[in-house]
Amino acid sequence: MSFDGSFTHAMVNELNTLLQSGRITKIHQPYENEVIITFRANRKNYPVLLSAHPNYARVQITKIPYANPATPTNFAMMLRKYLDGAILNGIQQVENDRIINFSFSKRNELGDVEELLLAVEIMGRRSNIVLLNNSTKVILDTIKHINADQNRYRLLLPGATYITPPSQDKRNPFTDTSEAYVTAQNNYPNQEVLANELRKIYQGLNKDTSLELAHYLHQHNKPDAFKSFFAQFNQAQPTITTQKRKSNFTAFPYATIEGTQQHFETLSELLDAFYVAKAQRDRVIQKAGNLVHVVKNDLKKNRIKVKKLNQTLVNSEKADDYKIKGEILTTYLNQVKRGMTEITLPNYYDENRDIKILLSNQISPSQNAQKYFKKYQKAKNAVHYVSEQLAKTNQEIQYLDNIMTQIELANPQDLDEIREELEKEGYLKAKQTKRKQKRVQPSKPETFYSTDGTKISVGKNDTQNDRLTLKTAKKTDIWMHTQKIPGSHVIIHASEPSEQTLIQAATLAAYFSKAQDSAHVPVDYVPVKRVHKPNGAKPGFVIYEGQTTLIVDPDEKMVQELREQN
Structure with a gap:
């Protein structure tokens, strides 16, 4: 289900209940299309997410942590200028549309009270957040500037x-x-057809809600059925319904959506749970910028190189043929005449069977023999060189594959270290700036606790993995990693963990790996003292011995449960 008008109605009720008369204490714009405004109301702090994302636009209170950029955006600065310390007068929905208006009061520099409005328009790729003077309706700024070329109906620019x-x-x-x-209902007894007709008549109904309404009207054939259906949005029972891999969120359980139901205290908690992975993945892709492009390009180049090197190895297998032809030509040199283009001679290496040898008519018989010896030597030399290059290129592919997995599994705050690592390794050019670049603050591995209280650490990039395994962990701690699959280093901070902790830590290792969507994933574990980093090895690369292997299935639900125990 999308964030339709009816769900917006329920969300506005929730926000008004929690935020009424609250004061703005913080304003941040951690991502391109999203703003976090912290309200202080009823002696509590409520971080409210206002999202104009083309796919995940929404308004909610969020508990998901976020990282602020070092330099605030122009829009964030404008919001701080006008709204920092402002009092919330109320939150209104425009009819049953997906537009939520936050109205504020604040004294300006002259001491006069200003009435301000922050309009959040939830409209797919046209979603926007607009700050305006509520008295004059003049726009102060928008998170997305829309000019006349993009929209002839209205301008969304400062001053308009x-x-x-x-x-x-x-x-x-x-x-x-x-x-x-x-x-x-009388004209369209079929529920699906009725649902389509209801969407044409009433505002703010998506397909799921209109189908549920049509079903409800058929099931409750009474005069107040329509009114009682929409009354449920005023008494929300937030629900996520999951069938196989598809999930739907609704303001209350829908009879027309089958599957396993999960209930939440608030609509905001529901949206945090529903969007935590989807929105996070999108934020990572946005922030990763050219990282993915660079890594994919290098992977493609190296895989092409491997194919060429393998072909060279196949060609070098003919080295012995060149040697045999050179020796046979030398033995029967008196039978070879200048100007010949080929000759058939006895092959004493293969029971005196005849062998056909191609010749160049531009050189002497002796030079033809020497030519085959040179080909033999060149092919033999190539085997050694190509084998070395093949090993290096395969290591390069393994490293880049591991980096790609780390980007896919990263939180937005983990990406700076990955970018810094790629710069150090020469895959990215370091940004040249007049000012001295600020050193990337070391990020910390994610911490989990098993059900028996044992601490488990999970590295999310090579810097974290090296620091965690080689510096932070005790020699008696248990180290885990997916077998021959790119993934995170996992440390169990115990020398003799329980079987349950081993399985849970192995599940974390499988989940935070390239095999996240697979089943029956092999995970190796050894004491940290058996893990070593070879001299000159790339970041994150280690070797180990004496391992034990567990077979587990990645389990997102278990990961979340272990995360919540932190």
């Missing part, structure tokens, strides 16, 4: 007059008293 998105000329199901649904 704010115009709300065009009305769809539909009825608000929460206030409409026309009972238009009765006519639709």
Whole structure:
């Protein structure tokens, strides 16, 4: 389900209950399309996420940690200028549309009270966040600037007059008293057809909600059925319903959506759970920038190189043939005449069977023999060189494959160390700036606790992995890693962990690896003292011996449960 108008109605109710008369204490823009505004209300701090993301636009209170950029954006600075310390007057939804207006009061530099409005428009790729003067409707700034070339109906630029998105000329199901649904129900007894018709009549209904409404009207054939259906949005029972790998979130359990149900205390907690992986992955992709492009390009080049090197090895297998032809030509040199292009001679290496030898008519018989000896020597020399190059290139592929896995599994705050590592290894050019670059602060591995309370650390990049395994961990701690699969270093901070802890730590190792979506993943474990880093090895690369192997299935639910025990 998407964040439709009816779900927006329920969210506005929740936010008004928790944030009413709250004061803004912090404003950050950690990501390109998302703002975090912290409200202080009822002696509690509430970080509110306002997202204009093209796929995950929403408004909610969030508990997911975020990393602030070193330099605030222009939009964040504008919000701080006008809204820092402002008092929230109220939160309103525009009809049953996906537009939420936060109205504020704040005294300006002259001591006069200013009425300000922050409009969050949740409209897919057209989503936006607009700050405006509520009295004059003049736009102060927007998170996305939209000019006349992009939208002829309205400008979304500083100084322009704010115009709300065009009305769809539909009825608000929460206030409409026309009972238009009765006519639709009589004319369209089929539930799916009725759902389509209801979407044409009423504002803010997506496909899931309209199907649920059509089903409800058929099941509850009474005069107040329509009203009682929408009353459920005022008493939310936040639910995520999962069937196989598809999940849907709803303001209350929908009878028309089958699957395993998970319930939450608030709509915001529901959205945190639903979007934590999806939004995080997208944030990582955004922040990774050219990292993915560089790594993929280098992987492609090295894989092409491996193919060419392997072909060279195949060709070098003909070295012995060149040697035999050279020796046979030398033996029967008196039978070879200048100007010949080929000759067939007895092959005393293969039971005197005849062998056909190609010749150059431009050189002497002796030079033809020497030519075959030179080919033999060149092919023999190539075997040694190519074998070395093949080993190095395969190591390069292994390293880059591991980096790609780390990017895919990273949190946004882990990417700076990955970028710094690629710069040190020469894959990326270091940014040249006049000012001295700020040193990347070392990030810490993620910490989990098994059900018996044992601490487990998981490295998320090579810097973390090296530091965790080679410096932080005790020699008696247990080290884990997926067998021959790129992934995280996992440390159990105990010398003799329980079988349950071993299985849970192995599940973490499998989950934070390239085999995250696989089953029956082999995970090796040894005491840290048996793990060594070869001289000159690339970051994150270690060797080990005397391992024991566990076979586990990656389990996202278990990972989340262990994370919550922290």
